[in-house]
Amino acid sequence: MRAVLLIAGNDLRQRLRDKSLLIMAILVPLGLTLVLNLVFGGLENEEIAAFAVADQDNGPVATQFTGRVLGALEREGVVDVRRVRTPEEGRALTEEGAVAASISIPPGFSQAVQAGRPAVIRIVGHVDRPVGVQVARSVVEAFAAELRYVQIAVATAGGPPERVAGEAAQAPAPVRFAEAEAARRQLDIGANMAAGMAVFFLFFTVQFGVTSILDERRDGTLARLVAAPIPRSAILAGKLLSSVVVGTASMAVLLVASGLILGVTWGDPLGVAALVLAGVLAATGVMGVVATFARNAEQAGGQQSVVAVLLGLLGGVFLPVAQLGAALSVVSLATPHRWFLRGLSELADGGGPGRVAVPVLALLAFALVTGAIAMARVGRMLRP
Amino acid sequence: MGDEPVLECRGLRKVFGENTAVDGVGFSIAAGETYGLLGPNGAGKTTTISMVAGILERDAGDVLVEGRVHSPRDGRGKSAIGYIPQELAIYPDLSATENLRFFARLYGLSRARARARTAEVLEVIGLADRAKEPVKQYSGGMKRRLNIGIGLLHEPRLLILDEPTVGVDPQSRNAILESVARLAAEGAAVLYTTHYMEEAERLCDRVGIIDEGRLRAEGTRRELVGLVGENDRVLLTAEGDLAAAAEAAGKLPAVRQAGHGEGRVDLLVESAREVLPAVLDTVTRAGAAVRAVEVREPNLEAVFLHLTGKALRD
Incomplete structure (x- = not known):
């Protein structure tokens, strides 16, 4: 555990000095939410x-x-x-x-x-x-x-x-x-856009975790980590942990900021926290699996971006799931985005944390399956 | 130099697909000894030390560190090893202090000990005054020194250096070689790979010559040269009766061949260091005034050529 924390801490120290993370994790999603809210927000409230x-x-x-x-x-x-x-x-x-x-x-x-x-x-x-x-x-x-x-x-x-x-x-x-009744359980336009942007960019925010193993291989530091007296699994665990920390922090900032700026009420804080954590774990797992198929960090970044956009489209980030048609609506259940947004919708109705049990479990299932696949495949990445 | 080997390798073998990168390599290194693996690029040096350092799984053979079988999952064995990779392996966005402290902690040093060792190593590698700057602002030589410093943090009993002077300016190269010699003098066992014959000759107590994954020969420099059976060459820059001087020197028992040219007497001898006083005395008596002496001993380049049929830099 000590090695995991050390590696995660080292990763976080470097991420905090990387301005692109701040831009991708906070500024872009928040900015887009505000712009989209200005453009479409009046649609719901006045027309x-x-x-x-x-x-x-x-x-x-x-x-x-x-x-x-x-x-x-x-x-x-x-x-x-x-x-x-x-x-x-x-x-x-x-x-x-x-x-x-x-x-x-x-x-x-x-x-x-x-x-x-x-x-x-x-x-x-x-x-x-x-x-x-x-x-x-x-x-x-x-x-x-x-x-x-x-x-x-x-x-x-x-x-x-x-x-x-x-x-x-x-x-x-x-x-x-x-x-x-159902209409009340839908997020309003502002909330839906804020949540959609948050979960969409979450996938870009957490993608550095496993991908940074490829960076370390390129930079030679992976050989040093592997030569150190620590289990190899600690390297992956440390990388995943740093992703989870950054992902959770960015989601928290986005949700709080959109609450303050747009007046969005997300519902029960415990339920929101459970959803955010489960969503971050799922996103980290999905991006981790994609990274294990890449040969280098650049290739991983490209593949992860494609997957993140596709999942976002299918998951109802840009269009309400109802407008996707029946078939795609079913397919959307295979995306963490859909479950995350659905969970927030449940909470918007004023229910307690129990209302998000199904979405949270679905997101954790994503995390478990993808995390296991990433663990199984990561061995080849850890060859310096 | 201690008697008990710090590192013992037996029959190391590594195969990548159809290519046998390392085939039956074995050697041992005692405390305080510097062992050089000398071979051209692609000879199997890095693969060998990667197996020793526990970075690469071996297909066959044993690695014993301080008498214990060492494997890639052996934390205790890894703690005894300081590994300095060929390429720079440092975090450019972090400072030297942060780099050193991170790896010190990763090698199990307590927070206080890591802080103390970081300060000590910064002094040793001469970066104490720029320790807080991001490494990306350093010169190439400074980065090299930091790269080596990281391997020294936990005071390893076995230090593995993989071609640490590749791409390094002469001044930094000299500093690196001096550091390695000092570490060996302090009792560390050093495994040093290089394809520079001069480094191996200057630094290593014993040298293993490796080519195409096989250890062709090993021993001290003199032992290896002895395998070739070549003699030393003594070149005397002189004035006077050089023909007489060459003829007189040629009669000495250790001199195999003697000749002379313009301003020069050229001798082939068994051991220049032993025979040189007698040679100088003889040629002076024969009427030559010696202005300069140059001794050319057979080197490892010649040994490598003899053993493999190709030059080191091929």
């Missing part, structure tokens, strides 16, 4: 949430829409509705960018619907907020479809037009977020 609604009808059907449909979404915290008196006021708010879209219900809307005549709800969207506009359109279309269903039902039954409003009130809410 999806804020609508202006001008109800000039105030009839029973219009009230159903503004009260029951939008009110329900508002209570869910999914949208933020600003009620305005005129469509012009709504349009002005949209043009200012204060809301993603304005919805206007013209006078006579309820009457037209009840009479079975065509009726119109107008949507004016902000040109730069396609997601928010799409959400507004979807809500209105769903309500319109529901009204058509009720109109047909009333006409078929031969009831009076006034029944439309009553039936509409009885019908199930046309727009609901049935996956609201």
